[in-house]
Amino acid sequence: MSKRYITAQVHGMCGGVFSALRKLDEVVAANCGKTVYVLHELVHNTTVTSQYEARNVCFADSVDAIPAGAVAVIGAHGLDAGTEAILRSRAKTVIDATCPLVKKLQNIAAQLDKKRELIIFGKSGHPEVAGVAGNSNAKETFIVSSAADIAALPELTAPFFISQTTVDAAKSDAALQLLKKRFPQLEYSAGVCDASLKRQNAVISLAKRCPVIIVAGSAHSSNACRLREIAAAQGADSYLVDKASDIPEDVLKNSSLIGITSGASTPECVINDIIHHLEQAGFSS
Numbered sequence: 001m002s003k004r005y006i007t008a009q010v011h012g013m014c015g016g017v018f019s020a021l022r023k024l025d026e027v028v029a030a031n032c033g034k035t036v037y038v039l040h041e042l043v044h045n046t047t048v049t050s051q052y053e054a055r056n057v058c059f060a061d062s063v064d065a066i067p068a069g070a071v072a073v074i075g076a077h078g079l080d081a082g083t084e085a086i087l088r089s090r091a092k093t094v095i096d097a098t099c100p101l102v103k104k105l106q107n108i109a110a111q112l113d114k115k116r117e118l119i120i121f122g123k124s125g126h127p128e129v130a131g132v133a134g135n136s137n138a139k140e141t142f143i144v145s146s147a148a149d150i151a152a153l154p155e156l157t158a159p160f161f162i163s164q165t166t167v168d169a170a171k172s173d174a175a176l177q178l179l180k181k182r183f184p185q186l187e188y189s190a191g192v193c194d195a196s197l198k199r200q201n202a203v204i205s206l207a208k209r210c211p212v213i214i215v216a217g218s219a220h221s222s223n224a225c226r227l228r229e230i231a232a233a234q235g236a237d238s239y240l241v242d243k244a245s246d247i248p249e250d251v252l253k254n255s256s257l258i259g260i261t262s263g264a265s266t267p268e269c270v271i272n273d274i275i276h277h278l279e280q281a282g283f284s285s
């Protein structure tokens, strides 16, 4: 049987991630071997994180783990205003690598009138959501991720809706429609970024052609997880893999057509390794 693979038309690192990597590269080069601290991860990808750890970058779990006088970088997901203020008072230098599109959501939240309520569609506990919520000036902030969460909201007088940049765009839109019905006075601003939207649309097209989809990305990457879920919703057997060797052997053995894509924080070397792995197993493009 002939074995083929197809790569998604749009995949891989987005502009926001490239920009964050470039900023950290510049800081690492300027500090000539001294430890540079990043609060949380720069981007959610294990390959990227381990490559920087090898270059003397320390990813700190909390602001308390960053020594006074350090050179520190804020990752692409941004920070809440309180944590950022502590970091700036503690570190000698702070370089902000927050994606401009995340920053835009933070600014929208910060400019809300005190009488308003903010509703964020996204994952509670995700650093981007925590950062947007933690910059909000609204009197209350609610994080929702399902119709049940929306039904459980209390009566609101002046709600404003935004979504996390990397959620499933179709689900974000469905949440918006439900909220509009419940709160006719709802105002909103687009949240899902163009990079996420393009990768999601590309994986929908790919999953219509390929019975098996491999998404290159880490399990804690929101946008990569959404690509796997979206492909699965189209009926494809979908796998999220951090590296080529994570692809199950029986998938390689039993598949004749595999679609490949990668998340917005996945470096090109990972997808190249996956393509090489598939070619070793008899697949061609």
Ligand code: SF4
Residues within 6 Å of the ligand: 014, 015, 016, 017, 076, 099, 100, 101, 102, 165, 166, 193, 194, 195, 196, 223, 264
């Ligand atoms: S996925 Fe979107 S929001 Fe996230 S870093 Fe990329 S461009 Fe920015």
